[in-house]
Every structure is written in structure tokens, then in C-alpha cells.
Amino acid sequence: MQERFFRTFIPLNPVTLVNSYEIPKFVDSNTLFVAVSYSGNTEETLHAVKRAKERGAVIRGITSGGKLAEILNSTVIIPKGYQPRSAVGYLTIPLLRAFDLFDDSEVDNAKEHLAKIDRNIGTWQEFADEIFSSNKIPVIFGTPKLEGVAYRWKTQFNENAKVLAYSASFPELNHNDTMALENTYRKEEFYFFVLTHKQIEREIADRIRITSKLCKIKMANVEGDGNTIFSNIFTLIHKGDYISYFLAKKRDVDPRNVSIIEDLKRELKERS
Template identity: 55%
Template sequence: MDYAEEIISLSRQIEFEGSIDFDWDFRDVVVAGMGGSGIAGRIFSQLYSKRPVTLIDSYDIPDFVGPSTFFIAISYSGNTEETISSLQKAMERGARVAAVSSGGKLIEMVKDAVVIPSGLQPRSAVGYLTVPLLRGAGVLNDDIAAETRDELIKIDRDTSNLESEAAELFKGMKIPVILGTKDTEAVSYRWKTQFNENSKILAYSSNFPELNHNDTMALRFTYRKEEFQFFSITTRFTPQPVMRRIDITARICNLNLHRVVGEGMSYVSNIFTLIHKG
């Protein structure tokens, strides 16, 4: 399977039936993962709000991790050293543990780990890595999965607009600046890392409304602005006050915003279609 085929496999991945068991009385959720595997935790924390979620992208774990913590380790290879280290420490603290992986040491350490298909680049397995968390937590069901699949397939049928924007960016040798919102911050970060890893270029991401308290003057007055390409990332659920902030910021900062909007009726569909467009 070449990389293009890996990308369009997301519409199949979203219907993966593997699921983590969330049916116990936990206080908080900790999700450990790095790089292309770690994005699954960011997406999960964007979509799940019943309990506090902490993301781990290092060797260590917070002091609060203990028997009331649900600790979920995610590593596509199953051998990511930071994730293995943090999982081992969580187990020593008595945390309830779960894992998602295609193999490796992780599935040896965790009983009943969710095993996903192998043979992909980790960044291309975002559906397989994330769906078990979303299904287990009740965020994703068969109806939402089917809707999301259909919206992803629609995008794959006509990528001309996306190809045009990509051509403009790379022909002009521009640096991508991705401006998300609180309800798309996992996506804006994902876009940034996709440019970093796949396109081998630097990229910057920030999110409304917080960016208005830090970045507005820089967006307005920075030199060499013509060398940047600005994207806004929103969903059908982005609050109107935030949408107004985007419009006002674009106007006062003289930004030529490439506006990218999620597709579908569900929040899950909006998030995954935005990821796919990136």
C-alpha cells in the first residue's frame, strides 16, 4: 500500500470495531503516546469530556496517577520507549491500564490490549489508533461512524480544491500558519505535524480565542508576511463569538485566510474530515 492509499484508508479505519473497556469507576484518564500515535490522545481529549484527560508525551507520569486512574498507552509499533516507560510507571502505581497497538512490547505488557492492523505508517493509522478510545467511551457509535465514513469518501472523490491550495503553498515556498479554535485544537496541531513530518517544512499553529491575547499584533505587523500561508480551521459547532473573532482578526491583520470547515452533522465527522483535508 503506497502513501496515497494509506491516506484514503481513513474511511475504512473509522469503522474499526475494536474498543477499549471504559466500564469501571475511574477518576481521570491519562493517555500516553508520541508523534503519529500521540495524536490519538489529542483527538480523544477533544471529543471526550466526561472525566479529566491528561496527555503524556514523555517518559514520566504525574504524581496523581494511581489506582483511580485509567491509563491508556498508544503506540503503533508497540515499542515506543517513552510510552513503554510511562506505562511501566503507571502499572507500578496500580493504575488500571489499557493499550492500542499493532504489536510489539505493548501488547505483551497489557492484557486484552486492542490490536490494530499493521503495515501502515503510524501517522496514516490515525483512525485505527483513535477509534478504540472513542467507541469505548461512547463517543462513537455505528451511526456516527457511517456518517463520518460517507463524508470522508466524498472528500476523496474530489480533491481538486485541496490540490490547488497545496500547489499554491509549495509553489510559493510558503510557511503554513494554522489558526484553529478551542474545538479544533487537536486538528490544528495535527496539520502542523503533518506539514513537519510529511512535507518536511516548518509550520506554526495557534488557536482562537487564546491567540488573540498573544498573536494579534504579530499577525498584524510581522515582517515578510507574504511568505506565510494562513489557514483557519473550524467546525459547524464553532461558537459564533469565535467565528466573529476570526473575521475581525483577518480584517485588522490583513490576512488572506484559507478557510477550512469540517463536514457532516456530528462533531466526530467534523473533526475527522478536517484531519483528512490536512
């Protein structure tokens, strides 16, 4: 997740995401390897770190503790006791900070916009009500720079509301999803969002408009607040969090409950 946000902030150097056990062949002593795991005990992350160590990579961690904090000398320790998905700020900001990808005025500006969202949550409750009233499956369309946020919304619908959800992004979805959107069965069972911002590229705005018209689909346009990509990302995350939270409440499920993931981790540990 964090890599997607990080890459959004204009990569200065090539960044490769590793979200499984194995690491790319090119990792060597010239590589900066950043391990991000809230618990510090994510199995695939620890495995990848072990491999990166063998190759002599420079390794830094971002974690609240666990084995990751034990095995690494240089680690940013963030507060314990959150759900990993609630710690998105703690997990992301140190990474962006280390590469000097925002300045403090942007954080202050984003905070003001975030507080405004908190004072006016009715809109997000209405979205949740509408999704719930027909048990719709959310599909979130990202746009350049907001692909990571679209994926965040998907994962929040999964973890908070316990409903399946999917994300895709413009312009890539114009090469495939578009052919299904007009004519698929079950189209009315999906709820389409598109995430945008005030500085959206003209080509992308045109694609959204034309796709909607040709495929005869309604997309709920949710816009980020503020004039920086930093503020747009975090305000859109916040809006999506509210929608998935209210959907959980409507469904009468506990948004904090992740017992299945915990069961899975325990079974994986026992068998090894």
C-alpha cells in the first residue's frame, strides 16, 4: 500500500514494490530496501528482509515493533495499538518525509480539510445507505496519482464493511473494463465511484465523461480537497474510510474485527 502512495509523489528513482516472499534479482548493496509492516511480524515482509540482508542491501524499517524492530538496527518506531489500516498516516508519512516529498504547510493545509470532512459526514453516510439498500458491490475507479487511493478504498470496504470490492484505473480500464461496462450481466449490482481532484488532466476528465456516456453507467465522482496531491490523497482516504465505516454499521458488522486474518496467520505459523 505505502509504495503506491510513495510512487504517487513523483519517483526520483525507480521504486519496485515487493508484496510477496521473494525479492527482485537486482537487489544488492546499492539498494535501499524499506520494510513496512505495522505489526512487524508480517510473514512475507520478514522473509523478504532476510533475503535482502543476504544480498547486503541497506535496510530501513517502519513498524510498531515485532520481529522487524528486533532484527533491524535502523527503524522508525510508530505507536502501537492501532489497526494497521488506521495507522496509514504513521506508516506513510515517515516514508514521504525521508525523501522530502512534502513540506509542513501541506500537512497543515490537509489537516484543515480533514477537519472539515469530520464536521460534515452526512454525505458519506448517504453513500453507505445507498450501497447498503441494494447490497451493491463497490468498484472504485482511480485516475493517475489516485490509483493507490482507489485501492485503499477497496481494501477498506473489505476490512471494515466485510464486502467484496474492486478497483481499476483510468486510462488502463478503457482497454478492458470498458467492453464489459455496457453489456455485462449484473451491472446494476455494482456501485461505481471515480476519484478525481481539481487539477485532473483534461485527457482523463474526457475519458471519464465519454466512458460514462458510451457505457451508460453512473459513476459517483468523489473529489479530493485542497490544491496539493498530498491533501487530495489524504482527504480522499478519509472520505472512503467514512463510507466503509458507515457501511459496516449498516451491515451490523464490527469494522475492527479481523479475526479471519488472525486465524489465518495463526494457522500459517503452526504449520511451519
